[in-house]
Amino acid sequence: MVSMTEKTTRASATREAILITAERLFAEHGVFAVSNRQISEAAGQGNNAAVGYHFGTKADLVRAIAKRHAAETERLRVPMVAAVAGSRDVRDWVSCMVRPSTRHLEELGSPTWFARFGAQVMTDPGLRRIMVEESLTSPSLQRIVDGLHGCLPHLPAEVRAERADMARQLMVHMLAERERALAEGTPTPRASWHDAATGMVDALTGLWLAPVTNPEEEKES
Numbered sequence: 001m002v003s004m005t006e007k008t009t010r011a012s013a014t015r016e017a018i019l020i021t022a023e024r025l026f027a028e029h030g031v032f033a034v035s036n037r038q039i040s041e042a043a044g045q046g047n048n049a050a051v052g053y054h055f056g057t058k059a060d061l062v063r064a065i066a067k068r069h070a071a072e073t074e075r076l077r078v079p080m081v082a083a084v085a086g087s088r089d090v091r092d093w094v095s096c097m098v099r100p101s102t103r104h105l106e107e108l109g110s111p112t113w114f115a116r117f118g119a120q121v122m123t124d125p126g127l128r129r130i131m132v133e134e135s136l137t138s139p140s141l142q143r144i145v146d147g148l149h150g151c152l153p154h155l156p157a158e159v160r161a162e163r164a165d166m167a168r169q170l171m172v173h174m175l176a177e178r179e180r181a182l183a184e185g186t187p188t189p190r191a192s193w194h195d196a197a198t199g200m201v202d203a204l205t206g207l208w209l210a211p212v213t214n215p216e217e218e219k220e221s
Helices: 004-029 036-042 050-055 058-083 090-108 114-122 125-135 139-151 157-184 193-209 215-220
Strands: none
Touching: 004 036, 004 050, 004 058, 004 114, 036 050, 050 058, 058 090, 058 114, 058 125, 058 139, 090 114, 090 139, 090 157, 090 193, 114 125, 114 157, 157 193
């Protein structure tokens, strides 16, 4: 007779297999191009309803994947944010935004799929909300936003919002592009995730510090 402990262990192993498989398939093909049946089969589950049984809807599965990675990224981000507390250097805060993600991907080993998964999810309006809730609303990330704003008090609110969108897009898609290249064995501009992070920090620091054109001056020119 199977004990309750054994059942719990099996269920945990099944959930883990489904999460890993779904993340890979979503990253490679897109969330809505992959069925729960395909995920179950690829995860080695004889029951095609395994995904629904363990996670519910596809949105619930996406949330579970995002939540797992968000927890690990937060673990890395918290000490970085604490180390630059009170800084008035934009680069310090940008580094805290970029390096936890690249370090997490580096720690996962190779290949990884989470960066491409994130890029797929962020392009869908409904699923994007899940990714934002799980990945972009942490207390440490809010401290980074506050730190950046404290360094740039002269930026109009609409410019801050615009540049935050630009920064997010650059990060999401550059991480996904590097991950794709590594998975395919094609050349990358930087040799390591650490060096790739340095390049992104340079670019995003420049973005935040870029001059703001006065609309009236633009009209006159």
